[in-house]
Amino acid sequence: MWMRRWCYVTVDEEVVLRHYVEVVLRHYVDEEVVLRHYVDEEVVLHHYVDEEVVLHHYVDEEVVLCHYVDEEVVLRHYVDEEVVLRHYVDEEVVLHHYVDEEVVLRHYVDEEVVLHHYVDEEVVLHHYVDEEVVLRHYVDEEVVLRHYVDEEVVLHHYVDEEVVLHHYVDEEVVLRHYVDKEVVLRHYVDEEVVLHHYVDEEVVLRHYVDKEVVLRHYVDEEVVLHHYVDEEVVLRHYVDKEVVLRHYVDEEVVLHHYVDEEVVLCHYVDKEVVLRL
Structure with missing residues (x-):
């Protein structure tokens, strides 16, 4: 009887917490008083996993993330922390909180999920150069061409665009996609490579008058003499x-x-x- 009364009297005393670590946690789960004494202790997290109260005391601790991986509650407290990304790589929930952060791209390179959030950002191209996935999101953007000059993959998406020629002048790869286009001749005047693709085209003669190179391709054509x-x-x-x-x-x-x-x-x-x- 005396023992039962002693326990009843002493439980919930600060002095007990200082001496009975494990046994206290078994009795004090979800108590602020425990956290005041157990901050940064693995034993606390073992008992407090997924509790807002823990994060309130454990912000920016690797030990928390070890127990809270993939929890919205963590991101609410850890936004813009490298430590979070180490644990949350490839999670939509992270991008929802980290949009436009260099730190994300360092961890998410070549992920469709990033582009879904980063479309039209220079920072993405810096990390995604020569990726088909980028072009699917950046078609007709000057920023892409600055990074993709002389790539077949670009032309596949940019055929017949002035912006491409501005970056691709005198490239065989362009002509393969731009044959018979006035826009090409404006950039390729007096190039053998053009005639190879434009033989017998009025448009060529308008740009190549008095060129030996034309005659090599246009022998016996009325159109040549006219010019x-x-x-x-x-x-x-x-x-x-x-x-x-x-x-x-x-x-x-x-x-x-x-x-x-x-x-x-x-x-x-x-x-x-x-x-x-």
């Missing part, structure tokens, strides 16, 4: 062609190339220039 009248370079490529005479009548340069040709006389009858030859 090259009275050019020696044309005759070197068009000898004995009716089409030339139609454009070069009464030219010394023609006779130099057409002497003793019926076709010449047909166009030059009674010309002093013919008799000389």
Whole structure:
């Protein structure tokens, strides 16, 4: 009887807490008084897991996270802490609290979940360069091109965009995607690589007038003469062609190339220039 009364009297005394660690916790679960005495003790967390009261006393402690992994309650107290990310990698709940934080990207590189929260952020590209997942979210953004210049993956998403050419001038990879586009010629004038893709296109001649490189690709085309009248370079490529005479009548340069040709006389009858030859 005396013993029962002693226990009844002494329980809930500060002096007991100082001496009976484990036994006290068994009796004082969820008591502020315990935490005042057990701060940063594994034994407390063993009894207080998932309690707001613990976090109130244990903020920024590795030991808490060890017991609170994936709990909203932790994030409410640990926002912007490296220690949280070490335990919460790849959790939507973290991004909900860490949006636009460099610390997140260091832990979430190449995760769709990050892009879902970080679309149009320079900081993402700094970490995601050359990733298809980025382009799916950044199509038509100057910021992407600054990081993806000369990548097939970009063109796959940016075909026919002025912004691409601004970054890809003189690249074979561009022409594979931009064949027959005025926009390309504005950036590629006088390039063999263009003609390789643009043979027999009016648009090319508008940009390449008087270029040897054009004639190498356009021999015997009316369209060339329309742009090259009275050019020696044309005759070197068009000898004995009716089409030339139609454009070069009464030219010394023609006779130099057409002497003793019926076709010449047909166009030059009674010309002093013919008799000389």
